[in-house]
Amino acid sequence: xxxxxxxxxxxxxxxxxxxxxxxxxxxxxxxxxxxxxxxxxxxxxxxxxxxxxxxxxxxxxxxxxxxxxxxxxxxxxxxxxxxxxxxxxxxxxxxxxxxxxxxxxxxxxxxxxxxxxxxxxxxxxxxxxxxxxxxxxxxxxxxxxxxxxxxxxxxxxxxxxxxxxxxxxxxxxxxxxxxxxxxxxxxxxxxxxxxxxxxxxxxxxxxxxxxxxxxxxxxxxxxxxxxxxxxxxxxxxxxxxxxxxxxxxxxxxxxxxxxxxxxxxxxxxxxxxxxxxxxxxxxxxxxxxxxxxxxxxxxxxxxxxxxxxxxxxxxxxxxxxxxxxxxxxxxxxxxxxxxxxxxxxxxxxxxxxxxxxxxxxxxxxxxxxxxxxxxxxxxxxxxxxxxxxxxxxxxxxxxxxxxxxxxxxxxxxxxxxxxxxxxxxxxxxxxxx
Amino acid sequence: xxxxxxxxxxxxxxxxxxxxxxxxxxxxxxxxxxxxxxxxxxxxxxxxxxxxxxxxxxxxxxxxxxxxxxxxxxxxxxxxxxxxxxxxxxxxxxxxxxxxxxxxxxxxxxxxxxxxxxxxxxxxxxxxxxxxxxxxxxxxxxxxxxxxxxxxxxxxxxxxxxxx
Amino acid sequence: xxxxxxxxxxxxxxxxxxxxxxxxxxxxxxxxxxxxxxxxxxxxxxxxxxxxxxxxxxxxxxxxxxxxxxxxxxxxxxxxxxxxxxxxxxxxxxxxxxxxxxxxxxxxxxxxxxxxxxxxxxxxxxxxxxxxxxxxxxxxxxxxxxxxxxxxxxxxxxxxxxxxxxxxxxxxxxxxxxxxxxxxxxxxxxxxxxxxxxxxxxxxxxxxxxxxxxxxxxxxxxxxxxxxxxxxxxxxxxxxxxxxxxxxxxxxxxxxxxxxxxxxxxxxxxxxxxxxxxxxxxxxxxxxxxxxxxxxxxxxxxxxxxxxx
Ligand code: NA
Ligand code: NA
Numbered sequence: 001x002x003x004x005x006x007x008x009x010x011x012x013x014x015x016x017x018x019x020x021x022x023x024x025x026x027x028x029x030x031x032x033x034x035x036x037x038x039x040x041x042x043x044x045x046x047x048x049x050x051x052x053x054x055x056x057x058x059x060x061x062x063x064x065x066x067x068x069x070x071x072x073x074x075x076x077x078x079x080x081x082x083x084x085x086x087x088x089x090x091x092x093x094x095x096x097x098x099x100x101x102x103x104x105x106x107x108x109x110x111x112x113x114x115x116x117x118x119x120x121x122x123x124x125x126x127x128x129x130x131x132x133x134x135x136x137x138x139x140x141x142x143x144x145x146x147x148x149x150x151x152x153x154x155x156x157x158x159x160x161x162x163x164x165x166x167x168x169x170x171x172x173x174x175x176x177x178x179x180x181x182x183x184x185x186x187x188x189x190x191x192x193x194x195x196x197x198x199x200x201x202x203x204x205x206x207x208x209x210x211x212x213x214x215x216x217x218x219x220x221x222x223x224x225x226x227x228x229x230x231x232x233x234x235x236x237x238x239x240x241x242x243x244x245x246x247x248x249x250x251x252x253x254x255x256x257x258x259x260x261x262x263x264x265x266x267x268x269x270x271x272x273x274x275x276x277x278x279x280x281x282x283x284x285x286x287x288x289x290x291x292x293x294x295x296x297x298x299x300x301x302x303x304x305x306x307x308x309x310x311x312x313x314x315x316x317x318x319x320x321x322x323x324x325x326x327x328x329x330x331x332x333x334x335x336x337x338x339x340x341x342x343x344x345x346x347x348x349x350x351x352x353x354x355x356x357x358x359x360x361x362x363x364x365x366x367x368x369x370x371x372x373x374x375x376x377x378x379x380x381x382x383x384x385x386x387x388x389x390x391x392x393x394x395x396x397x398x399x400x401x402x403x404x405x406x407x408x409x410x411x412x413x414x415x416x417x418x419x420x421x422x423x424x425x426x427x428x429x430x431x432x433x
Numbered sequence: 434x435x436x437x438x439x440x441x442x443x444x445x446x447x448x449x450x451x452x453x454x455x456x457x458x459x460x461x462x463x464x465x466x467x468x469x470x471x472x473x474x475x476x477x478x479x480x481x482x483x484x485x486x487x488x489x490x491x492x493x494x495x496x497x498x499x500x501x502x503x504x505x506x507x508x509x510x511x512x513x514x515x516x517x518x519x520x521x522x523x524x525x526x527x528x529x530x531x532x533x534x535x536x537x538x539x540x541x542x543x544x545x546x547x548x549x550x551x552x553x554x555x556x557x558x559x560x561x562x563x564x565x566x567x568x569x570x571x572x573x574x575x576x577x578x579x580x581x582x583x584x585x586x587x588x589x590x591x592x593x594x595x596x597x
Numbered sequence: 598x599x600x601x602x603x604x605x606x607x608x609x610x611x612x613x614x615x616x617x618x619x620x621x622x623x624x625x626x627x628x629x630x631x632x633x634x635x636x637x638x639x640x641x642x643x644x645x646x647x648x649x650x651x652x653x654x655x656x657x658x659x660x661x662x663x664x665x666x667x668x669x670x671x672x673x674x675x676x677x678x679x680x681x682x683x684x685x686x687x688x689x690x691x692x693x694x695x696x697x698x699x700x701x702x703x704x705x706x707x708x709x710x711x712x713x714x715x716x717x718x719x720x721x722x723x724x725x726x727x728x729x730x731x732x733x734x735x736x737x738x739x740x741x742x743x744x745x746x747x748x749x750x751x752x753x754x755x756x757x758x759x760x761x762x763x764x765x766x767x768x769x770x771x772x773x774x775x776x777x778x779x780x781x782x783x784x785x786x787x788x789x790x791x792x793x794x795x796x797x798x799x800x801x802x803x804x805x806x807x808x809x810x811x812x813x814x815x816x817x818x819x820x821x822x823x824x825x826x827x828x829x830x831x832x833x834x835x836x837x838x839x840x841x842x843x844x845x846x847x848x849x850x851x852x853x854x855x856x857x858x859x860x861x862x863x864x865x866x867x868x869x870x871x872x873x874x875x876x877x878x879x880x881x882x883x884x885x886x887x888x889x890x891x892x893x894x895x896x897x898x899x900x901x902x903x904x905x906x
Contacts, residue, residue, distance in 0.1 A: 245768055
């Protein structure tokens with residue numbers, strides 16, 4: 001059987017297992033065990049040994065620590081007056097803007113992306129802080145959840161970014177240049193998202209409540225300083241070299257605890273409740289990521305990404321045609337696989353094609369990261385969808401439908417980026433010459 | 434039996450909380466040592482890795498029971514009571530068999546690492562059976578919670594609404 | 598036709614990635630495409646070096662390329678190639694490997710595997726903003742090390758080693774969180790260290806080894822021709838990897854010069870002596886741990902290169 005047929009069967013199997021209502025991480029593991037047994041003839045010993053080894057390895061990763069820690073930070077913010085003060089501060093600023101507080105999703109994610117290297121952490125943290133508040137104020141659920149699913153992926157594009165570090169090491173391009181190249185495209189996507197929310201709420205005003213509270217600017221600033229301190233402390237710790245991007249989550253927790261103490265809200269009860277709230281969410285995200293690692297191992301054993309990439313290599317395409325095919329290829333892989341797996345599995349084959357076609361490797365890094373971000377929003381395996389179901393209780397497919405416009409806007413940004421590559425390449429050139 | 438599982442699962446969940454606090458404290462300590470004392474704990478990524486895996490698996494039993502582990506309910510919502518019952522039993526059996534498969538082979542790895550005396554290659558030389566034991570415990574408790582829920586399911590029968 | 602998977606956590610362009618590709622191609626050629634090895638580089642299968650021993654023993658992957666240092670957790674004999682200042686150059690590192698090879702092979706045999714070949718890392722040196730060629734230049738230097746022995750030796754030598762994951766190294770260099778890195782010229786080329794650091798000091802700290810090992814049953818399951826192809830390809834890859842190291846280092850040095858990195862090829866005799874003294878505790882501890890097996894390797898190695906241990 002060829003790679004195309006097998007991957008289609010795996011996809012169908014996954015859809016069936018997920019639709020059965022089996023807990024998601026179990027469903028993914030089941031699909032892998034069935035696939036390895038049926039397609040590759042693994043016996044139970046080899047299967048069990050592979051599964052257990054990957055479970056241990058994938059769960060004990062240092063990079064993963066940002067997720068439980070940022071989830072904990074979100075729980076603390078959520079349980080203190082930090083959250084209500086933030087929204088009190090923001091409301092008068094955005095009340096005259098169509099879409100109102102919905103823009104806090106986009107702006108919040110873009111800001112948070114600057115302190116976190118992963119999209120899962122970005123989505124979970126901002127979601128914890130904004131979703132309940134938006135719902136209680138009568139904002140449209142679809143726009144709230146969809147904009148989060150889209151903007152949460154910016155954690156990978158706006159520096160720092162784990163996927164960019166891995167791409168940089170694999171492709172042997174400068175990581176700091178990559179970071180610089182991701183910034184403007186990230187802001188462009190955020191701007192597209194805000195513009196969409198704006199347009200949507202002008203044509204359908206019932207999607208966002210308008211007016212109401214009006215307070216002087218000074219009151220807004222008074223309410224916003226704690227959250228500003230939090231953001232600048234974490235950003236400052238990274239850019240001053242005090243902490244590495246992977247450590248920034250612990251700084252975030254620390255600063256949040258200090259702010260709670262300053263407001264006289266730090267108590268054993270707060271600690272206990274926030275920890276007990278964070279642990280199951282972290283467990284849910286980490287088990288799914290671990291199961292996804294097993295799925296990527298399974299796809300690797302079946303040689304699917306490598307085989308398909310090699311087929312693309314044999315097509316002899318022009319640079320434009322190559323990019324189009326690669327975009328489709330990565331969107332399809334993104335249905336099933338997470339970003340890091342996609343990058344390490346395909347790059348050995350796709351990078352030489354890209355270089356031979358005369359495409360700038362820094363630009364391609366940005367392109368690849370956006371492709372990976374798209375995969376976070378697509379079912380059946382889309383981490384932002386899973387996380388948002390966990391946060392809001394809105395079912396995965398409804399989240400996916402709500403994020404479709406944001407998915408399409410991100411595709412549009414890729415087109416813009418292909419037509420105007422300087423959007424990515426100008427900043428690194430300007431900084432580093 | 435039910436009480437024992439509950440106590441076990443709660444204890445494991447508190448250990449998961451401890452793992453979260455430990456990783457936080459370790460990272461803060463590392464930042465302080467590196468920036469103000471020009472030194473290091475030398476084992477940050479290794480120990481934080483152990484903590485993440487302990488947290489992930491030790492919390493699994495409670496996360497399953499409380500419904501924090503998400504599932505796709507689209508098809509289930511369309512079905513009648515019998516259909517729901519059938520899917521729930523299927524989901525439980527799948528979770529149980531995967532739990533047992535992981536537990537058996539992680540258990541084998543724990544035993545082998547204990548007998549062989551395998552350690553990490555860092556300065557701390559941590560015996561590798563210890564972090565793997567947390568994974569093993571977590572998966573066993575998860576399997577117990579699944580069985581418990583499956584029994585509850587069969588007692589309430591095909592007609593009652595069931596909590597997963 | 599037999600298809601075998603092979604895992605390696607290092608990048609395709611790394612010396613080990615290229616060596617393994619050479620091995621896989623050679624096996625296909627020698628077996629007339631009867632044995633096909635699919636190489637999964639960059640850890641694409643999800644396994645790290647520390648998983649490989651068990652993964653190969655359990656038949657999860659038939660062949661793996663594994664950093665020697667992580668095997669030391671199962672048998673300290675594997676540290677010999679990464680002990681500080683044991684081998685000053687490629688020739689000595691090769692002799693040290695040959696002296697220890699029977700012990701390595703016996704270890705893999707005991708774990709249901711066979712040792713196919715080992716390939717060396719380029720010599721590690723000190724990356725910093727200045728030449729680190731005297732004891733005072735080293736004193737207090739905040740730098741990232743890659744293993745426990747490096748950490749201990751540099752503490753002894755008065756530097757301030759820090760442990761960081763490789764992915765955090767560049768961000769920390771960019772922001773000045775660390776001042777230096779103990780790694781090869783090659784490591785610096787891969788991560789473009791010249792954007793942050795100006796000097797590479799050749800102290801020839803160590804030339805650690807990677808080991809390529811295969812599941813014994815998977816090997817025995819091949820027919821005679823397949824087994825011969827694997828062994829001959831392994832011998833060819835072994836020879837090629839040691840041969841290629843010199844050219845590799847030259848190529849790396851050329852990239853460094855092109856990017857304005859100053860290479861300090863000489864260090865002061867004082868620093869030489871200082872580092873040697875700092876390393877002695879680590880070496881003594883290793884000898885205590887490995888006992889007779891370690892002594893046997895050292896005496897046969899010492900006889901070959903004319904040094905007394
Ligand atoms: Na980011
Ligand atoms: Na997806």
